[in-house]
Amino acid sequence: MTDLAILFEHPAWFVPLFAALDRRGVDYARVRPDGHWNPADRTPPAPVVFNRIAMSSFLRADEHPIFxxxxxxxxxxxxxxxxxxxxxxxxxxxxxxxQLSLIASLGLAIPETRVVHRAADVVPAAQTLGFPLVVKANIGGSGAGIIKFDSLDELRAAVADGGLPSSVDGVLLVQEYVPVRGGAITRIETLDRRYLYAIDVAGGGAFDLCPADACVVPGSGIKMAAVEPTAELRSAAEAIARAVGLDVGGVEVMIDDRDGVARFYDINALSNFVAKPLDVLGWDPHDRLVDYLVDEIEKAR
Known part of the structure; x- marks a missing residue:
């Protein structure tokens, strides 16, 4: 049995992780979520398993592996x-x-949101909010499944014409559209429930703000810069990570330009770190991640 098994679906995102593990001489296996498994078989593929399943996997295959x-x-x-x-x-x-329920339970601000599972409930939910607003898929990825509506008539037409986004679990979020101060959101990365680094990500108003290598393509308009968030934001991100049991992942927050309130809105357990980390951060967070995985392997022995 190997020391570490990495369960993953995306064919390219984890090349930097594999390279970092190879440099350290870690014994690991690459495991795809395909084929079959036996619920009576009590043998895991390794003492330590690293989950790298992406929520955006449903965009690459109808028979996605999320559930x-x-x-x-x-x-x-x-x-x-x-x-x-x-x-x-x-x-x-x-x-x-x-995610939003958990964040709000910690006393942190979120965008005003209503959760529905029927198209018929979207308009009544929207009528408790103002416009513009967005309708989001409960399971999204790389900005997928988000549509902005500027008026109630526009939303009603989308409901009537079947023009709402769809979510693979049938759940939708009706959410106020928050004007973001400075046009950039902040993504705070954590490792072992502690702050690792943060970047500001600007996408020119688009919802696709994925900072991973495979998401950054010429002409995407995505811009990233390393930042140092306030102590309050760092503490909040760490509290979210602890509450989720997030071993490695990012928390996204935006500053509401209307009132200056920091509104947390997304937890991303798949974090693949920032593209070109040496250029953006000056160091490679994959090295810290491998340190963490090696420690977990030692504990499991």
Whole structure:
């Protein structure tokens, strides 16, 4: 049995992680969430399993692994494996509604939001908010499943014409459109529930603000810069990570230009770190991640 198994779906995003593991001589296996598994088999693929399943996987295959992976990771945990970003964390990652509820329970501000599971409830939900607003898929990825509406008539027409976004779990969020101060959101990355680094990400008003290598293509308009968030924002991100059980991942926050309030709105357990980290940060966070994984392997022995 190898020391570490990495469960992943995207074909390119984890090349930097694999390279960092190879440099350190870590014994690991690359595991895809395909094929079949036996619920009576109590043998995990490794003492430590690292979950790297992306919520955007549904964009690459209709037969996506999101819910399958939740069951599989839970199975391996029951079999005794230490799962980094385990089944419970994946379940939160797969629900923006649960993320917002958790964030609000910590006393942190979120965008005003209503959660529905029927198209018929979208207009009544919107009538409790103002315009413009957005309708979001509960499970999204790289900005997928977000549509902005500027008026009630526009929204009603979309409901009538079947023009709402769809979510693979059938749940939608109706949410106020927050004007972001400076046009950039802040993504705060954590490792082992502690602050790792932060970047400002600006996308020219687009919802696709993914900072991973595979998301940054010529002409995308995505701009990134390293920043030092305030102590309050760092503390808030760490509190969210602790509440989620987030071993590695990002928390996204935006400053509301209307009132200056920091509104947290997304938890991303898949964090693949920033593109070109040496250029943006001056160091490679994959090295810190490998340090963490090596420590977890030692604990599991």
């Amino acid at each position: 399958h992976a939740q069951a599989l990771l839970d199975h391996w945990q029951r079999a005794g494996a230490r799962v980094v970003n385990g089944a419970d964390t994946l379940a939160i990652d797969a629900s923006k509604a649960r």
